[in-house]
Amino acid sequence: MKDLKPKGLFNENGDIELSKRRMINGNTTNLNDFNNMKYTWVKDWYRQAMNNFWVPEEVNMNQDIKDYRHLSKAEKSAYDKTLSFLIFLDSIQTANLPNVGDYITANEVNLCLTIQAYQEAIHSQSYSYMLDTICSPQERNAILYQWKDDPHLLARNKFIGDLYNDFQIHRDAHHLMKTIMANYILEGVYFYSGFMFFYNLGRMGKMPGSVQEIRYINRDENTHLWLFRSMILELQKEEPELFTPELIEEYKDMILKGVKEEIKWGEYVIGNEIEGLTTEMVKDYILYLGNLRSTSLGFGPLYRGYDSEPKSMEWVSMYANANLIKTDFFEARSSAYAKSSALEDDL
Numbered sequence: 001m002k003d004l005k006p007k008g009l010f011n012e013n014g015d016i017e018l019s020k021r022r023m024i025n026g027n028t029t030n031l032n033d034f035n036n037m038k039y040t041w042v043k044d045w046y047r048q049a050m051n052n053f054w055v056p057e058e059v060n061m062n063q064d065i066k067d068y069r070h071l072s073k074a075e076k077s078a079y080d081k082t083l084s085f086l087i088f089l090d091s092i093q094t095a096n097l098p099n100v101g102d103y104i105t106a107n108e109v110n111l112c113l114t115i116q117a118y119q120e121a122i123h124s125q126s127y128s129y130m131l132d133t134i135c136s137p138q139e140r141n142a143i144l145y146q147w148k149d150d151p152h153l154l155a156r157n158k159f160i161g162d163l164y165n166d167f168q169i170h171r172d173a174h175h176l177m178k179t180i181m182a183n184y185i186l187e188g189v190y191f192y193s194g195f196m197f198f199y200n201l202g203r204m205g206k207m208p209g210s211v212q213e214i215r216y217i218n219r220d221e222n223t224h225l226w227l228f229r230s231m232i233l234e235l236q237k238e239e240p241e242l243f244t245p246e247l248i249e250e251y252k253d254m255i256l257k258g259v260k261e262e263i264k265w266g267e268y269v270i271g272n273e274i275e276g277l278t279t280e281m282v283k284d285y286i287l288y289l290g291n292l293r294s295t296s297l298g299f300g301p302l303y304r305g306y307d308s309e310p311k312s313m314e315w316v317s318m319y320a321n322a323n324l325i326k327t328d329f330f331e332a333r334s335s336a337y338a339k340s341s342a343l344e345d346d347l
Contacts, residue, residue, distance in 0.1 A: 002173035002241060007105045023234050024173060026105030033107070041230050042108040049115045049223050054216045056126035061133040061209035068134040071206065074273035079207070081153060081269045082194040083127055084146040086217075088157050089186060090123040096164045100183070103176055104231075112227050119220045126213045133209075152268050159261050160186050163254075177235065177242050180228060181251050185258035187225040188293045191218075192316075193266040193282055199319035200276045211319070218320045229296055236298070252299050259290035259302070284310040 005025050008014075014029030015021065021028070021038040037043060071079060097117040101110050131140040147153040163182040167175045195218050202211035236243050266282035287306040294302045301307060309317065 002239070004103055004171055004173045004176055006102050006171075021106055023106050023109065023231060023238055024103055024176065028105040028107055030107055030110075032111060037108045039106060039108055039230070039234060042112060045112055045223065045227060045230070046108075046115070048226075049112065049119070049220075052119070052216075052220055052223065054122070056122065056129045056213060056216075059209050059212045059216075061130065064130070064134050064207045064209040067206045072274070074271065075201070075206075075275075078197055078269050078274060079201075079210075080143045081146060081150065082197050083131065084143050084150075085153060085156060085265075086191065086194050087124060087127045087144060088147055089160070089190065090120045090127070092157075092161060092164065093117075093120040093183075093186070094124065096179070096183075099164075099167065100176070100179060103171075109227075109231065116224050116227060119224070123217050123220065126217060130210055130213055152265070156261060156265050159257065160190065173239065173242060174247070177232075177239075177247075177251075178254070180231060180235075181254050184225065184228040184232065184293065184297075185255060187221050187228060189255070189258045189262055189286065189289050191221055192286065192289055193262055193270065195320065196282065196285065196313075196316055197270055197274075197277070199316055200274065202319055203315055204276055215319060222320075232297055248299060251297075252294060252302065255290055255294050255299075256302060259286055262286045281310070281312050285313040285316065288313075 003025070007026075007028050007030065009030065011027070011029055013027070014031075015027045016029060016031075018036060018038045020026065034043075068076070068079070094117055097113050097120070101113045104110050104113065131143060135143065147157050160182050163178055167179040195214055198207070198211050198214040201207045263283050263286050266286065267279045270277055270279065270282055272278050284306065287303045288309055291301045291303055291306050294300060
């Protein structure tokens, strides 16, 4: 298995020539030089991510306090379980991204990973704010730790969590690549039934504050997806031994497993009892996303007949575009906050 060397901290003998910079196993100085970047896509990514700045507490949750008490039993259960799941994912992301960064030897890419970790922390804060606003402290704690008592939720978390843990034990290039793929799957597949559920509440006129928080989070996650896709594409060029036909099949199998888990979760938490959504709609959309994520890496489609966004789910993209809908937040400015435009999820 290919060796993997952690980057040093102070390295006076590091390379400064751009031609020698590498995604992994490079000899970096760790100097953040914004004028000299090998990976030129970082400039656009960095500007987009910085312009995405937002504050969870600025979103008005007054209507949600009322709506939460009037959700149907199925809607309330889905709301609670989805939040529990999303809180766990963003928490583990915040904790794991520095582990990835320890082995990325392109300083400009490490800048991006640092911003992502910060944004994941903001997402966790956002979920806590949502719960603190609409729930009692007892309800909040019960939702926060549902994964300890719900075997479906625990199994859901273990797929990604175990992949991350494997890299703690096996610090080699192959396991780093699997961790990067796990991150890509999390950002590009795993969040989406949760986002979809909240957007469906929005189109039913319910929980507008929660929907707004999710739209900001979704916008951030699109940039994170962009980041990890770009890292994988660069590694394909620099480290071809990590992309043999056999290893590509392994990575495709990871996407297949992620899609399967996402569909199973949708059947469990959403089912057919929530107005506006069915398990068939969820399945069609997740299969489409699986194809989109695989083809974006050059791996080809995974599922026949799911090459375009299902007509029944076009409203998901409309809600995910953080620039389309006005809000009373900041005197009805565009919900893109002040200066950012949303990244379209066509990755």
